[in-house]
Amino acid sequence: MAKILVVDDELLIRTMLSEVITSLGHEVIAKENLTQGLAAAKEICFDVIYLDVLLPDGNGLESINEIRQVSSCPELIVMTGHATPDDAEMAVRHGVWEYLHKPFTVEHIVRSLTRVIAFREQKRQQMKSALKRDDIVGSSPALMQALDLVAQAASTSVNTLVQGKTGTGKELFSRAIHDNSSRSNKPFVALDCASFTETLLESHLFGHKKGAFTGATADREGVLQAADGGTLFLDEIGELPMQQQSAFLRVLETKRFRPIGSTKEITSDFRLVAATNKDLREMVRLGLFREDLLYRLRGLSIILPPLRERKEDLPELVTWWLKKRCESHDLRSKVVSDDFMETIMAYDWPGNVREFIHSMDRACTTVGQESVLYSTHLPVELRVSVARAATGEQLGQSLVDPVAQETAYIASTPTINSAVSLTEPNVFLPQSLKEHRLTKEKEYIEGLLAYTQGDIKQAHILAGVSRGHLYELMKKHNCSK
Structure with missing residues (x-):
């Protein structure tokens, strides 16, 4: 939405322009003389100014230089019912967007305004793409x-x-x-x-x-x-x-x-x-x-958005901070494990980016010379908060009608031929670890990970064990995702 200023002494012109501009979804303020218009332009950041030439307290064309000096650098459209070649030349040389002759049609206003706003947005995007944004990381x-x-x-x-x-x-x-x-x-x-x-x-x-x-x-x-x-x-x-x-x-x-x-x-x-x-x-x-x-x-x-509203920036923030930290302290490159990312994605970050940086500093200090950061390297308070939130979520889920919950789960689970023998290769039934009849625990874990395509969250739910227990079993049997 753009902000538009209309400066014209004719009520009909102000009303018509205001209605057209508002119908296009933009904000408009109308003033009836040059003094009021200049005051508004200095107070408010306008994108476009419609400026009449002959006003009760001055000539609009002669005020272009003063308007150009306002902080928002608005685009100018000059309007007149008494067009002259000299005035048209003066307007063009002063860089106005259009020298508009009265009377004009609604179609002309719409076309002209759409073009000038698109032009201004293009300039803004060009500046945005070239924006110096040192240490402002993310693209959410x-x-x-x-x-x-x-x-x-x-x-x-x-x-x-x-x-x-x-x-x-x-x-x-x-x-x-x-x-x-x-x-x-x-x-x-x-x-x-x-x-x-x-x-x-x-x-x-x-x-x-x-x-x-x-x-x-x-x-x-x-x-x-x-x-x-x-x-x-x-x-x-x-x-x-x-x-x-x-x-x-x-x-x-x-x-x-x-x-x-x-x-x-x-x-x-x-x-x-x-x-x-x-x-x-x-x-x-x-x-x-x-x-x-x-x-x-x-x-x-x-x-500025809080970090919890732009969590999709967290992976990029982690990479940026690890690189910056390792370079400044002359350390070997470090990476993070899946459980590390899962933990920081689950956290709400009430202290925002400042808390994130302190937590990453703590993790890097705790890991020492090792190259992989795990969730255990994060501050205890952070992990406690995530654990409590997860427990509360599971408690809330347990209060749901178990029949409806089971029905919804079955509906979301891929259909598996239960008649297939467990001894056949590449076949895995989504039973819990306790119910599973295979004697080889490692075979079960490998089948579980293959079935869930490495989705640890789904895997530990199907197995009926905690995520930490599943990681222990994976480590015990040297199973990877």
């Missing part, structure tokens, strides 16, 4: 959606709010925005708002002059000044005290501030990226966060 739909927003944010200078649970990588994504932006050759300055007292936070934010307070033995540059020309990253923005919220709101509006103890204001051209794991809307409702500051922060919002 949830992750790719977040990276798409990173690409959008990097192409503009609009204030961006990155939201996500603890450990999802908010600073990592914020750095990616900076590294892919036009400010990448300037500083990326980070400040954790939760790490300082109110007084120290003010000093770190605005800086101070020598003698401004007890302990201020020298001038200190604040992060606002240090981020001039680059990106200012404020982590845990929800921890910013109310007094600093008011002061910082003014800085966002004017890009000017005064260090503590100074009589002179300083200008800083910084781009703001803020992050939080809190619900700022709820904080606004409770009077703990300024609503006007929230509006300023979220010119563009990126919500």
